[in-house]
Amino acid sequence: xxxxxxxxxxxxxxxxxxxxxxxxxxxxxxxxxxxxxxxxxxxxxxxxxxxxxxxxxxxxxxxxxxxxxxxxxxxxxxxxxxxxxxxxxxxxxxxxxxxxxxxxxxxxxxxxxxxxxxxxxxxxxxxxxxxxxxxxxxxxxxxxxxxxxxxxxxxxxxxxxxxxxxxxxxxxxxxxxxxxxxxxxxxxxxxxxxxxxxxxxxxxxxxxxxxxxxxxxxxxxxxxxxxxxxxxxxxxxxxxxxxxxxxxxxx
Numbered sequence: 001x002x003x004x005x006x007x008x009x010x011x012x013x014x015x016x017x018x019x020x021x022x023x024x025x026x027x028x029x030x031x032x033x034x035x036x037x038x039x040x041x042x043x044x045x046x047x048x049x050x051x052x053x054x055x056x057x058x059x060x061x062x063x064x065x066x067x068x069x070x071x072x073x074x075x076x077x078x079x080x081x082x083x084x085x086x087x088x089x090x091x092x093x094x095x096x097x098x099x100x101x102x103x104x105x106x107x108x109x110x111x112x113x114x115x116x117x118x119x120x121x122x123x124x125x126x127x128x129x130x131x132x133x134x135x136x137x138x139x140x141x142x143x144x145x146x147x148x149x150x151x152x153x154x155x156x157x158x159x160x161x162x163x164x165x166x167x168x169x170x171x172x173x174x175x176x177x178x179x180x181x182x183x184x185x186x187x188x189x190x191x192x193x194x195x196x197x198x199x200x201x202x203x204x205x206x207x208x209x210x211x212x213x214x215x216x217x218x219x220x221x222x223x224x225x226x227x228x229x230x231x232x233x234x235x236x237x238x239x240x241x242x243x244x245x246x247x248x249x250x251x
Contacts, residue, residue, distance in 0.1 A: 004043035006068050028056035074145035083155040095122035105138045199228045
């Protein structure tokens with residue numbers, strides 16, 4: 001459990017859902033109502049007391065721990081050290097990409113030449129890194145937000161720039177379900193963030209559709225990689241032909 005405050009908040013939610021007042025809980029615990037209020041206000045709870053509250057609520061302790069974990073804020077970005085740990089092992093990086101797509105252990109081992117032991121080891125490492133929370137029967141909860149992105153100049157993006165970018169763009173993009181668009185234009189700086197938000201929404205729609213289509217047979221699904229980008233940029237060969245722009249004198 002990450003903090004006592006989260007635990008108390010979840011317990012209060014459970015009391016409300018069970019329509020149990022502090023007076024009801026006090027009677028169940030054999031305590032004065034004022035003592036229960038003080039205990040929850042200070043967060044002074046022993047494991048035995050938490051267990052007693054769970055019994056009063058008819059709530060399994062494991063379920064309580066899971067709800068506290070689920071309530072934790074999700075990560076929008078990993079630290080430099082976390083990314084370095086992921087990219088240091090290619091099998092671990094592969095499994096990290098798979099869990100970002102919410103693949104099961106079975107999907108990973110059936111698709112790639114990884115034994116179950118290797119895949120489980122990778123999931124354990126991803127749990128230690130902080131990307132997932134590994135649960136019984138090798139299920140997991142992804143601890144990354146929908147807005148998650150790799151660090152722009154971090155170890156993972158640098159790896160893909162070095163090893164995957166040219167391979168990706170070397171494709172013909174000629175299939176009926178493929179496409180490569182290159183659009184250049186000068187627009188208002190104030191509007192540029194709006195287009196970036198649209199690109200992010202497309203990425204989120206793509207990710208959500210992936211999750212929704214997991215119920216379809218594998219024969220009806222195909223793996224795609226969506227690459228969206230926007231930056232202030234000009235081809236180097238064109239930049240070399242630019243006239244030198246002199247700034248106007250200050251008024």
